[in-house]
Amino acid sequence: MKFGILGCGHIAGKMTCAVKALQEQGYGVEAYAIASRSLEKAQNFAVENGFEKAYGSYEELAQDPDVDLIYIATPHSEHAAHSLLCIEHSKNLLVEKAFTVNADEASHVIARAKEKGTFLCEAMWTRFLPAVQMIREKILQGTIGKVETVEADFSMPLSHRERLRDPKLAGGALLDLGVYSLTFADIFLTDPQIGGKDNRVENTETKSVAFPTGVDATDWINLTYSHGQKAYLKTSMVAPTHNEGTIYGTKGFIHVQNLNDMVEIQIFDHSGTLTESIVPSKIANFYEYEVLACKKAIEEGRKECAEMPWAKTLEIMKVLDSLRNSWYIESVRSTR
Template identity: 35%
Template sequence: MATRWGIVSAGLISSDFVNALKLLPPGEHRLVAVAARSLERAKSFATKNGVEKAYGSYEDLAKDPDVEVVYIGTIHPYHLPVGSLMIQAGKHVLCEKPMCMSVKETKQLIKLAKEKKVFLMEAVWSRFFPVYHEMTKRIKAGEIGDVVQVLSSFGKSLEHVDRETKRELGAGTTLDLGIYTVQFATLVMGGEKPEKVLAGGHLSAHGIDESTSTTLVYSGRRLASLASTIRADLPSEAFVIGTKGTIKTLPRQHGTSFHDAQVPFFTRGLTTGGLLQFLFSSIKCCISIVTTLNSSLSCWLTIPCGVLRASSHLQENTSHYFPNQIIVSTLAIVRV
C-alpha cells in the first residue's frame, strides 16, 4: 500500500523532497496534500509537483484523514509547533533537521509522539546512504583496527543566505551544518556519550554562530575533531582513523575510500533525489512496524543517545544565542 504523504511548506527543500519521491515506483508513495501559509503558494506547488490537494493553513492539512505521514520542511523555529500540531492529529512525522531549536523542545515533541503512538524522525538523510552502512560494517569487523580519531568538517559560504544570518529564522552553522559532523562522529563511536567536550567559535555581527570547532573526548583514548562554518567552503569530508587503516568519506558522502582504495558504486554519482530514496524506504518500513504493532514499538525516534552536550557546549562557548538550551543531532532510529 502506498505511503500517503502530506507536505508542510512549499519552499525549495520541500520541492527537493517531492522530486525525490517521484523517483520511486508510483505504487509506493502518494502525494496527498501540501500546505503553506498562503493558499496561492500551496496551489502553485501542488500544480507543479502533482500533489492532489492544496491547503492555505497547516491546520487544514492536519485535519485531512487521507494524510498518513507528514514531511515538515518549514524553517527551524516552526518545527515544534507544526510537529506538535501534526502529532496531535495522529500523523506520523518526518521533520527536517534540526528536529527542534533545543533539547527542551525536542523532548516535548518526543513525549507527545510516544503518547500518540506515532512515528517521529529527524530527516538526516546521510544516515541512510549505503556507504554509511558499509562503513559501519567495516569498522565493526575491525578492518581498520581500533578507532583512534574522527576528523569531520562541513562548511559552505552561506553568509548571503537569510536563513543562515537571521535569528528569527533559526540561523547559525551549528543548527544547519554542524549537525552533520556531530552525527557522523556519534555514528562511528556507537552512540557513546563523550567524556568531555571542548568547543569554541566566532559570532557574526548579528550574534549568529558562524564558525565552530569542537573536540569530543571519548573513552578508550578516542577523539573526534569537528569543524563547521558558513563563511567558507571547507573540504566537507570525514576521516575515521584506526590503528590499522583509515576510512575517508568524500564530499557529500557520494563515495568512500577504504585503506586508500576507492570503493566502487555505493552512493557515488547519485543525485539528491536518488540519495533520498534510501531514507524513504526506511521510513515506509518503520511506519509499517508502528502501524502493525501499535504497542511497545509504537514510537520510533531518532534520539540523541548521549551527545547532546556536545552541541550545548559548542553554543555555550560561542554565544548566548540559545541560553540554557541544547541542540539535538540525529543519531539512529531506536526503540524508546
C-alpha cells in the same frame, strides 16, 4: 503511503524529488499533499510537482484524514510548533533536522507524540544511508584496524541566506551544517562494536566565531571519548565549501566525500595507498532512504526508527545546546 509536506521551501523541493522517484519506481509512496501559508504558493508547488492536494494553511494538511506521513520542512524555529500541531491531529511525522531549536522543545514534542501514540522521527538522512552500513562493515572486517580518530568538516558559504543569519530563526552554522560533522563522529565512535561499549563524549574543547548578527559563523569542536578516541570537527557558513570526513584506524583510514549524503567512500591502507573506491547507488538523491525507513516502521507498528530513535535525537540536541550555550547563543533558551 500518502506523503504530505508542510512548507514549500528549498528542502521541500529536495524531498519531493525523492518521493516522486519512489512513487514512479513502485515503492508504495505517493506525493499526495503540500501545504503553505499561501494557497497560491501551495497550488503552484502542487502543479509543478504532481501533488494531488494543495492547502493554504498547515492546519488543513494536519486535518486531512488521508495523509499517512507529514514531513516538516519549515525553518528550525518553527519545527516544535508545527510538529505539535500535527501530533494533536494524530499525524505521523518526519521532522527535518535540526529537530527543534533546543533540547527542551525536543523533549516536549517527543513526550506529546508518545502520549498520542503517533510515529515521530528526525530527518537526519545521513543515518539512513546504505553507505553507513558499508563503512561499518569495512571497519568490522578489520580493514583499517582499530578506530582511533575521526575528522570531519562541513563548511559552505551560506551567510547570504537570511534564515541562516537570523537568530530568531535559529540560524548559524551548527544547526544546519555542524550537526553533520557531529553526526559523522557519533555514528561510528558510539557504535559499541566500533568505539566500544557505552563510548560517550567525556571532554569537549570548542571555539566559535560569531557572525555580526550574533549567530555562530565558524565552529571548531574537539571531542574526547571515554575509550580514548578523538574527534576533530569543524563547520562554517562563511568559509569555502569543504565537505568531507575521515575515519583513522591503526591499519589505514576511510575517507568519505560529503558528510551528508556520502557520495563516495575511499579506503586507504597504512601507507596511504588507495585500495578501494565505492560510489553508493541511489534511487534519487539519498533522501529516499529515510522515507522508506519511516514507511517500514509505520507498517510494522513502530513509533520510531531504529536508525534515528528519540533517545538519539535528544542526546544530539543536548550536545548542540551545550555547544551553543558555551558560545552564548540565545536560541538555546526554551521558546515554549
